[in-house]
Amino acid sequence: MFFRICLAALLSTPLVVTAADVQIQDDGSKAVVTIDGQPFTEYRYTGYAKPILYPVYGPGQKPMTRNYPMVKGVDNEATDHPHHKSIWYTHDEVNHVRFWMENGEGEASPDVGTQVQTSLKIDGDTIVATNDWVDAKGEVICSDRRTLSFGTDDSARYIDYAVTWIASAGEVTIGDTKEGTMAIRTNPLLRLSSAPKKGNHTAVGHSVNSEGVRDKEMWGKRAAWVDYWGEIDGQVTGVAIFDHPDNPRHPTWWHARDYGLIAANPFGVNHFEGKPDGTGDMTLKDGETLTFRYRFLFHPGDVESAKIAERYQAFAQD
Numbered sequence: 001m002f003f004r005i006c007l008a009a010l011l012s013t014p015l016v017v018t019a020a021d022v023q024i025q026d027d028g029s030k031a032v033v034t035i036d037g038q039p040f041t042e043y044r045y046t047g048y049a050k051p052i053l054y055p056v057y058g059p060g061q062k063p064m065t066r067n068y069p070m071v072k073g074v075d076n077e078a079t080d081h082p083h084h085k086s087i088w089y090t091h092d093e094v095n096h097v098r099f100w101m102e103n104g105e106g107e108a109s110p111d112v113g114t115q116v117q118t119s120l121k122i123d124g125d126t127i128v129a130t131n132d133w134v135d136a137k138g139e140v141i142c143s144d145r146r147t148l149s150f151g152t153d154d155s156a157r158y159i160d161y162a163v164t165w166i167a168s169a170g171e172v173t174i175g176d177t178k179e180g181t182m183a184i185r186t187n188p189l190l191r192l193s194s195a196p197k198k199g200n201h202t203a204v205g206h207s208v209n210s211e212g213v214r215d216k217e218m219w220g221k222r223a224a225w226v227d228y229w230g231e232i233d234g235q236v237t238g239v240a241i242f243d244h245p246d247n248p249r250h251p252t253w254w255h256a257r258d259y260g261l262i263a264a265n266p267f268g269v270n271h272f273e274g275k276p277d278g279t280g281d282m283t284l285k286d287g288e289t290l291t292f293r294y295r296f297l298f299h300p301g302d303v304e305s306a307k308i309a310e311r312y313q314a315f316a317q318d
Contacts, residue, residue, distance in 0.1 A: 020152040022125035031120065031127055033150050040150060040157060041087075043127055049102040050115040051131065051146075054086035058298030059155060062232040064239055066185045066260060076188050084185035084261055087296065089163050090115060091267065093175025094142060097135045100179040110136045118143070125150050132168075142284075143168040153311065156299035164291040167284040176280035178220075178255050178271035182294050183263035186239060190230045192216060192258035205230030208303055209254065210312065216258050220272035224251045225312045226262060227303040236301055240308045242315050244293035248282070264294060 023034045031043040038061060045051040056064045065086040067074045083102040092100030097113040113135045120129045126149045133141045142165060149160040161182065165174070190205035192215050208214045209223035218226060224245070229238025241262060243252040249266040253273075256262045265272075269280030284290055295315050299306040 022150050024122045024125070024127060024150070026120065026122055031122060035150065035152060035157060041159070043129075043148060045117045045120065045129065048085060049083070050085075050088050050090050050099070051117060051129065052085045052088045053148075053159065056087060056159075056298070058157060058232075058237050058239070059300045060233075060235050060237070062235060062237045063187055064232075064237070064298050065187060078188065078259065080259070081185070081261070084183070087159070087161075087184045089144075089146065089161065089182050091174055091177075091181045092179035093177045094133060095172055096175070097133075097141055098179075099133060100177075112136060113141060115144075140169045142166060142172040153297065153314075156297050156306065156311075158298070159296040160293070161296065162291060162293045164289050165284060167286050167288045170286050171283060173281055173283045174267055176267055176270045176278050178265060178268035180255070180265045180267060181263060182241075182265075182292065183255075183261065184239065184241065184296065186228060186260040186262065187230075187232055188260060189232050190228045190239070191260040192228075206302070207256070210251070210309070218254055218256045219258075220253060220255070222251045222253050224316075225308065226254055226256060227306075227308045228262065229299075229302045229306075238299050238302065238306060240295075240297040240299065240303075240306070240311070242295040242297065242312050244295075245316050247292045247294075248290065266292070 020035050025032050029046045033040045039057055041053045041056045043053055054070050058064045066077055068077045068079055069082040090099040092098045098111050099113050101112055103109055103112050115131045116134050118130045118132055128147050130145050132143050135141055145164045147162045192205055205228050207228040209218050209226045211223050213221050225240055225242045227238055227240040243250055243264055252264045252266045255265045267280040269275050270277045
């Protein structure tokens with residue numbers, strides 16, 4: 001398969017892991033992350049229907065995610081899907097409550113829930129937070145514990161994002177839907193489709209997965225990793241997302257749209273493979289847990305120059 005690498009080659013070209021000064025400061029509404037004194041990202045846990053990471057800066061301080069709807073009116077940005085907020089983790093069918101979708105202005109929908117933080121701890125380069133998944137009536141459906149670590153890998157920056165689902169309020173079923181789960185809405189210059197009419201940008205991005213499938217054909221396919229890259233402010237820059245081999249149902253399916261949405265989704269089998277509805281359901285009994293681990297790697301260059309396949313192997317062996 002495309003990009004498959006033998007172990008001998010990996011050992012002959014080790015990657016350099018660079019020590020960095022990671023600082024995280026919590027101001028009561030967000031935890032601000034800097035690397036070597038430069039802004040990296042903010043873990044915003046209030047003000048939205050779910051915790052998000054925004055903004056996110058890659059190598060050379062290039063903006064890696066869409067600003068909308070946190071900041072509106074930015075040139076060249078589409079205003080579709082306001083629930084696509086930079087980087088987030090959620091799912092749209094959990095005990096029949098929708099967490100991917102969000103309530104907008106006006107009357108709230110009775111089937112849409114929110115994620116409410118219950119604790120946050122900072123330990124060096126790591127954030128550990130817990131959240132309740134709450135329905136429109138205020139009842140807890142389930143909970144999670146998420147661990148986010150930040151650092152650098154040679155010339156790249158990374159976010160390790162682990163989420164443990166907790167059946168804290170009885171049995172919970174994570175439903176078979178494409179609308180989930182570990183997601184990013186990229187900088188518009190990384191999208192695969194043409195730029196919107198607003199603005200002057202005409203560049204589009206490129207993408208490939210671990211199996212060699214490219215661009216729009218990646219949607220619904222299973223892969224260990226995906227990588228998107230394009231020119232941002234004069235520099236070729238990309239983001240790779242890694243699915244850890246210990247994750248349930250690895251390699252995951254990818255809800256990867258050409259307009260900039262990329263989401264690892266191990267549950268949406270009905271949509272991705274056309275199998276009977278409910279095939280992708282996963283049920284946790286009361287008290288059970290389920291853990292997923294991912295890495296977002298923000299890198300200079302394209303998939304080959306950034307050695308994404310090698311970097312994935314290093315991550316997979318951790």
